[in-house]
Amino acid sequence: MIWPWPFCARKPAVPAKRFFYHSFPRRGRTTDAEIEKGCKILILICAAGLLLAPEIVKWKHPHADGSPPREQETIQRRICFTELAPEELARHAEEFGHFALEFDIDTLKRMGAMPVFYIPQSIGEDGEGVTSLGSTLVIQSTDAMILAMRFAGVAQMLAGAPDANEGRFDCTFGFQNLKTFSLARLIHDGGGFEAADIA
Secondary structure, three states: OOOOHHHOOOOOOOOOOOEEEEEEOOOOOOOOOHHHHHHHHHHHHHHHOOOOEEEEEEEEEOOOOOOOOEEEEEEEEEOOOEEEOHHHHHHHHHHHOOEEEEEOHHHHHHOOOOOOOOOOOOOOOOOOOHHHHHHHHHHHHHHHHHHHHHHHHHHHHHHOOOOOOOEEEEEEEOOOOOEEEEEEEEOOOOOEEEEEEEO
């Protein structure tokens, strides 16, 4: 049986095709120089590729004992893309510039693009209170990443250790301040490693 169209309460909407847009120039977008500036940026992109703008981000992590906050700086090199339907582009251009490059998601994935989310900076110089949750998340995530990398480095060193029942060998760990440890292999319950003194 074929139901007549008025029987349906609402016609199913066909999802609009969406793309990712890189818009420019944001600065000067409301001036007469926007076209000239946008063309120069476009020529530069054609000659050198997409421009990854550097930005130094500073984070402050407060301490419960009131001591000065721990500070961390990160250099980000990034380019931004915004997911839009083509009909949304005109409104987006009013804020981010009237030049735009369009990409589909598969192309950006092949180029290494990754989704991001924004973490708010703390309010005020002391970095205290609930507004410091963002910086706490960033710094502790960084600490966890570094710890995991160090464990991986130790595991790699131990896997390549001399194949002997006993003996000492030196291993160097670290990123900037390198330290060399003298490790000893001892016979107990099938063998294992024990960390010894710093060389």
